[in-house]
Amino acid sequence: MEKKIADALSEIDGAGRVTVVLTMKAGSRRMLAEETNNDDTSAVLVSRGSGYQETVTVQELSPQYQGALVVCEGAGDPAVKLKLVEAVSALTGLGSNKISICKGK
Structure with missing residues (x-):
């Protein structure tokens, strides 16, 4: 920059x-979607085919x-x-x- x-x-x-x-x-950061079940928190994943998964980005911070x-x-x-x-x-x-x-x- x-x-x-x-x-x-x-x-x-x-x-x-x-x-x-x-x-x-x-620095720049990504806020990921999270799923909470009871006391467990994990990132939300989306399937993109062929077994490929990626996290869901809720917000990108500059x-x-x-x-x-x-x-x-x-x-x-x-x-x-x-x-x-x-x-x-x-x-x-x-x-x-x-x-x-x-x-x-």
Whole structure:
């Protein structure tokens, strides 16, 4: 994900070369359907033919990010910095207080 975000951010006018580091709060997860009989809980399985079974996914959760660091050549320009913060926020769901933009060498 960091590479994809860095590639996208480097396309912002004035950003220059970009490196992104994300810290994770929680990775992507799948919530599986469960069946409870008395005190026993087990995942719900569905037959797909030829003896193949798979679990039933109830919900897939996207990764949650804790913070982001963006290092780029154009971070000295306040307008570029603002565009970078807005873009990272849109892509990760992070608030601007969790995004640090630093000027690279």
